[in-house]
Amino acid sequence: MTRLTLITGLIGTVILAALILIALFAQQIAPGDPLQMVGRPLLSPFADPRFPLGTTQLGRDVWAGLVHGARVSLTVSATAAAAVILIGILVGTLSGFLGGYVDDVLMRITEAVQSIPAFLLALALVSVLGASVTSVVVAIALSSWPPSARLVRAEVLRVRTLDYVDAARVAGRSPLAIAFLEVLPGALQPVVALIGITVGEAILVESALAFLGLSDPNLQSWGLMVASGRATLRVAPLLVILPGLAIALASLSVSLAGDALAARLSEGRRA
Amino acid sequence: MKGAEIVPLMRLSGLTVRYSAHRGIVDAVCGVDLDLMPGRVLSVIGESGSGKSTVLLALAGLLPSRARVSGSLLMDGGNGNLLADPSAHSNVTGRTVGMIFQNPGASLNPVLTVGDLIDEVVRVHRGLSKKEVRAETLSLMSRVGIGDAKSRAAAYPHQLSGGLKQRIAIAAALAGRPRLILADEPTTALDATVQAQILDLLLDLVDREKLGLLFVTHDIGVAGSISNEIAVMFNGRVVECGKAGDVTLAPKHSHTVALAAGALPLDLTVEQPKTSISALDDTAKTDNNREQYLKSATTPEPQGKDTQVQQAAKKTELVLSGITRVFKTGARKAVAADGVNLTVRSGETVALVGESGSGKTTLARIAIGLDRPDSGTVILDGQPLIDERGHMDRVTRSRVQMVFQDPLASFTPHRSIGKSIEVPLKIASDLTSRARRDRVLELLESVGLEKDHANRYPTALSGGQLQRAAIARALATDPDLLICDEPVASLDVSVRSQVLDLLTKLQNERGLGILFVSHDLGVVQWIADRTVVLYLGRVMEEGQGKAMWQTARHPYTRSLAAANPSATVPWRERPSVEQAKGEAAGSFAIPSGCRFHPRCRMAIAQCETTEPSLEQLEKGHFVACLRSGEQLDLG
Numbered sequence: 001m002t003r004l005t006l007i008t009g010l011i012g013t014v015i016l017a018a019l020i021l022i023a024l025f026a027q028q029i030a031p032g033d034p035l036q037m038v039g040r041p042l043l044s045p046f047a048d049p050r051f052p053l054g055t056t057q058l059g060r061d062v063w064a065g066l067v068h069g070a071r072v073s074l075t076v077s078a079t080a081a082a083a084v085i086l087i088g089i090l091v092g093t094l095s096g097f098l099g100g101y102v103d104d105v106l107m108r109i110t111e112a113v114q115s116i117p118a119f120l121l122a123l124a125l126v127s128v129l130g131a132s133v134t135s136v137v138v139a140i141a142l143s144s145w146p147p148s149a150r151l152v153r154a155e156v157l158r159v160r161t162l163d164y165v166d167a168a169r170v171a172g173r174s175p176l177a178i179a180f181l182e183v184l185p186g187a188l189q190p191v192v193a194l195i196g197i198t199v200g201e202a203i204l205v206e207s208a209l210a211f212l213g214l215s216d217p218n219l220q221s222w223g224l225m226v227a228s229g230r231a232t233l234r235v236a237p238l239l240v241i242l243p244g245l246a247i248a249l250a251s252l253s254v255s256l257a258g259d260a261l262a263a264r265l266s267e268g269r270r271a
Numbered sequence: 272m273k274g275a276e277i278v279p280l281m282r283l284s285g286l287t288v289r290y291s292a293h294r295g296i297v298d299a300v301c302g303v304d305l306d307l308m309p310g311r312v313l314s315v316i317g318e319s320g321s322g323k324s325t326v327l328l329a330l331a332g333l334l335p336s337r338a339r340v341s342g343s344l345l346m347d348g349g350n351g352n353l354l355a356d357p358s359a360h361s362n363v364t365g366r367t368v369g370m371i372f373q374n375p376g377a378s379l380n381p382v383l384t385v386g387d388l389i390d391e392v393v394r395v396h397r398g399l400s401k402k403e404v405r406a407e408t409l410s411l412m413s414r415v416g417i418g419d420a421k422s423r424a425a426a427y428p429h430q431l432s433g434g435l436k437q438r439i440a441i442a443a444a445l446a447g448r449p450r451l452i453l454a455d456e457p458t459t460a461l462d463a464t465v466q467a468q469i470l471d472l473l474l475d476l477v478d479r480e481k482l483g484l485l486f487v488t489h490d491i492g493v494a495g496s497i498s499n500e501i502a503v504m505f506n507g508r509v510v511e512c513g514k515a516g517d518v519t520l521a522p523k524h525s526h527t528v529a530l531a532a533g534a535l536p537l538d539l540t541v542e543q544p545k546t547s548i549s550a551l552d553d554t555a556k557t558d559n560n561r562e563q564y565l566k567s568a569t570t571p572e573p574q575g576k577d578t579q580v581q582q583a584a585k586k587t588e589l590v591l592s593g594i595t596r597v598f599k600t601g602a603r604k605a606v607a608a609d610g611v612n613l614t615v616r617s618g619e620t621v622a623l624v625g626e627s628g629s630g631k632t633t634l635a636r637i638a639i640g641l642d643r644p645d646s647g648t649v650i651l652d653g654q655p656l657i658d659e660r661g662h663m664d665r666v667t668r669s670r671v672q673m674v675f676q677d678p679l680a681s682f683t684p685h686r687s688i689g690k691s692i693e694v695p696l697k698i699a700s701d702l703t704s705r706a707r708r709d710r711v712l713e714l715l716e717s718v719g720l721e722k723d724h725a726n727r728y729p730t731a732l733s734g735g736q737l738q739r740a741a742i743a744r745a746l747a748t749d750p751d752l753l754i755c756d757e758p759v760a761s762l763d764v765s766v767r768s769q770v771l772d773l774l775t776k777l778q779n780e781r782g783l784g785i786l787f788v789s790h791d792l793g794v795v796q797w798i799a800d801r802t803v804v805l806y807l808g809r810v811m812e813e814g815q816g817k818a819m820w821q822t823a824r825h826p827y828t829r830s831l832a833a834a835n836p837s838a839t840v841p842w843r844e845r846p847s848v849e850q851a852k853g854e855a856a857g858s859f860a861i862p863s864g865c866r867f868h869p870r871c872r873m874a875i876a877q878c879e880t881t882e883p884s885l886e887q888l889e890k891g892h893f894v895a896c897l898r899s900g901e902q903l904d905l906g
């Protein structure tokens with residue numbers, strides 16, 4: 001691992017850890033409902049010690065919004081990313097390992113899904129499923145799995161030709177056991193590298209959906225904050241900039257940490 | 272010519288190459304001195320990690336920049352130290368030094384035709400006009416023995432066979448008119464008969480053009496037969512250096528002794544009873560037991576109280592008959608097996624010999640059910656190995672096991688050795704996990720490993736240890752037959768013999784039948800009771816015992832034997848009349864008639880049309896050659 005990856009990885013991990021802590025203890029850090037009107041609208045930051053980052057045009061506490069928004073963004077994107085990778089692993093492993101007809105069918109489906117821009121597909125899905133956190137997770141999962149499926153498939157195709165897979169066949173393992181106990185673990189390493197990117201993307205998609213008002217309106221999320229801050233952009237630009245920064249920081253930290261983890265793993269593999 | 276004194280072409284003294292790694296400083300090479308005179312061949316031999324390749328890279332100035340190099344290198348009587356002045360090197364590389372690598376496929380640029388490729392090198396080193404460049408290229412190509420250079424020049428590397436590619440690489444190395452050729456295992460990746468041709472070419476060049484050849488290899492057989500001098504490296508130092516004959520016939524350093532002992536040369540002269548081949552491990556003197564065992568195994572009623580013989584009473588027989596296997600890629604068909612019959616019985620070792628593309632590995636895979644033949648049957652003790660639905664039942668599965676070529680690749684990387692050995696036990700037996708673990712330790716012990724190895728991961732073991740573990744895994748289900756696909760080919764020579772000893776020892780104890788796939792004739796001669804020679808998917812000859820190679824009748828078998836370099840016989844003194852011509856056509860285009868006829872020195876007109884069948888000459892000796900009945904007087 002180069003020095004740079006190490007440093008950026010550390011920075012990413014620290015930021016990510018901080019965000020996770022904030023999300024976990026949101027209630028303790030900023031008690032109460034962040035959607036509640038708590039003060040005078042459009043207070044500027046530092047004007048009132050109770051609202052360190054000021055209030056929105058609806059009199060909501062900006063700090064509380066950011067803190068609770070972290071919870072929504074991180075849970076939604078982590079769940080969605082987990083689902084993405086799970087689907088990817090399942091489709092990729094079956095496709096790569098079984099080959100032939102199954103592979104053809106699965107890969108055509110993958111390509112069909114991939115040919116539609118992920119965000120548009122997610123948008124369409126949410127409009128059908130209705131605006132709720134669950135439908136956002138489902139929409140992201142169903143629209144973003146193709147790259148991970150293709151990656152897993154490529155790795156599985158490589159690994160399945162290795163001698164140890166034959167050794168397992170000679171030992172009498174069943175094809176499914178071989179696929180998931182022998183081949184898959186060997187193919188997982190590049191998937192780890194994908195986790196960072198997938199979570200980062202999920203954060204962006206979630207924010208964008210919330211921005212468009214397609215996420216749960218009863219939950220304060222960063223995207224929603226940007227959307228509502230838009231109206232007062234000229235008067236109080238910070239209402240857009242702060243949640244925007246939060247989104248950028250979250251997705252950046254996840255990617256950096258993910259990269260470093262992947263580099264670390266590949267080094268372990270070589271040693 | 273001024274003086275009578277010959278200046279050395281290359282004088283290397285005190286070469287030290289040092290890397291600073293995480294765990295401190297590593298000396299890859301330490302104080303190496305080498306001299307090479309024009310017109311002579313110096314071989315540097317050693318096992319992996321001995322530093323031999325590092326020396327070569329240092330000479331060529333190709334070491335990575337983090338390597339710290341000290342010492343002096345004088346070329347051609349000049350007095351500039353080329354190691355101290357790397358910029359002088361870039362001029363030298365390719366001009367007075369030509370470099371040949373192990374894998375010709377990887378060292379040639381795939382997007383250029385071979386003609387353009389050599390042109391490029393010629394242009395860089397010599398100020399010639401475009402027309403002259405191509406003329407020079409063509410003459411270089413014919414110098415390395417490429418007939419029809421003009422049309423070959425238009426080919427891309429992937430269109431050429433391994434031997435031709437290596438010839439092209441040699442032509443490119445000669446383009447700068449070097450006086451010194453550095454060769455890094457240039458024939459290791461080639462088939463035996465092709466290796467012989469490339470060695471011929473290199474020695475011709477050395478003789479004719481008074482070049483110096485520095486030949487790096489792990490193979491003491493090749494080194495001994497082609498070199499004038501040999502330097503043996505171990506742990507970054509030259510431990511022995513001298514005239515080739517002295518080093519190979521009377522090695523002084525214990526490491527050279529080990530290398531020479533492990534090399535298992537093909538013995539074509541006298542038949543002598545061999546004891547343990549391992550120079551390092553003489554606890555395993557097994558061969559005598561083995562002969563005894565074989566005798567007792569063939570007597571119908573063993574009277575011994577020996578449990579070994581008891582075991583052998585349940586004789587197992589795996590019979591492959593009429594096996595044909597064709598691989599189709601698009602419209603092309605590669606014939607891997609074409610009507611092969613093969614039998615392996617318990618207690619005997621059957622060797623499958625052949626060059627790449629002969630189908631030996633495919634046959635081994637078919638024999639264990641990893642691959643299925645297009646036609647033909649595989650019968651284990653009267654029962655088909657695989658039923659009509661393509662299944663192999665648990666019991667059958669546990670009776671035939673396999674040892675793979677690359678031990679590291681054959682272990683699941685994310686699982687400890689012990690757990691890997693447990694896998695077949697879990698499937699084939701109903702043992703409790705406790706009992707399984709005990710069995711694993713028992714198995715490890717039987718192959719000479721420690722208990723502690725069970726908890727380690729594959730990358731933490733050496734090649735030899737891993738192959739022992741692989742054997743332990745194969746034995747876990749107490750099989751009757753073992754399929755070994757080149758089990759020692761990826762191991763260092765000194766470890767090789769130990770693994771072979773282990774195999775024979777286990778065979779004696781358990782009465783195993785072994786199907787042993789190998790391209791190494793020395794190994795085969797040592798281990799095999801019966802040897803089957805394959806060429807392009809068909810059996811050419813089948814013979815018994817160690818004498819098989821002396822009494823071989825098929826021209827292909829004889830060419831294999833003749834191509835096998837022996838450390839103690841100078842290359843030029845081999846019977847070269849027996850060498851096969853050219854290279855195998857590849858399994859995509861099987862020649863008509865006798866498939867060996869394009870390369871056969873004895874071919875007659877009939878050979879092009881009539882396919883010879885495998886006929887018995889004497890008991891246990893089968894030959895597929897139209898002229899097998901005639902008296903042979905070659906060599």
Ligand code: SF4
Nearest residue numbers: 865868871878896897
């Ligand atoms: S049949 Fe003819 S071509 Fe084939 S090996 Fe015999 S002599 Fe050579």
